[in-house]
């Protein structure tokens with residue numbers, strides 16, 4: 001079943017039947033909302049985006065916690081219960097939530113799955129391995145306008161009385177996203193065009209590069225996920241490419257394994273930057289506690305390293 005083929009899908013969640021009865025008592029109680037609707041977003045940045053649309057009307061909870069790598073996430077039985085008890089689950093789509101198709105297609109309680117990227121045209125995966133394309137579409141804030149419109153429509157479907165509130169909140173947030181796009185353009189303007197070269201740990205910045213005129217020189221893991229591993233030949237080729245392009249830095253997300261990047265850096269002369277936030281926002285007291293902060297933080301880190 002291809003989730004991205006549908007905007008809103010009635011999906012039945014597997015309840016891990018064998019263990020649900022013993023764990024039901026320990027699941028967290030539903031978040032208190034004025035109208036009792038429980039909305040979950042898979043990733044932290046999606047929960048933040050959706051919360052901006054929901055405003056005070058609904059509480060949007062994130063399934064993943066900050067700094068968990070969504071590429072390697074596997075839901076626990078408690079997560080499965082949380083999903084089954086939610087009225088709506090918001091996902092990025094495009095194969096980003098590999099766990100969703102594996103675990104949640106069987107019978108259980110009915111809820112809506114909203115695919116935030118639905119309707120956007122993804123870029124192909126540079127490695128050609130992932131038929132759904134590159135899922136990291138939120139790294140261009142203008143793509144997120146579309147996410148917001150999908151979330152607005154989804155929330156209005158499960159809570160029709162809130163339609164006007166969601167529409168007004170979406171408009172206000174879309175205007176912030178347009179400002180964010182201009183902010184990034186201004187921030188990266190300090191990097192001369194010939195220095196706009198990105199080497200990343202995995203292929204996560206394709207949309208950022210496209211939107212703000214950077215060139216992707218290569219990736220330590222030449223894939224749109226963090227699960228693959230490069231061959232010795234691929235690593236040697238990347239070192240050559242970094243040397244010949246003079247790319248000054250290799251950018252890693254917080255928490256990504258630095259070992260290979262450090263090895264490549266020592267042989268190519270590039271420095272390793274380890275504090276991008278791409279797949280997760282930070283904890284509230286960290287440098288990227290919201291989606292907008294995430295984009296600003298990354299743009300500033302990239303501009304600083306390359307200018």
Ligand SMILES: [Zn+2]
Nearest residue numbers: 204224225279
């Ligand atoms: Zn990724």
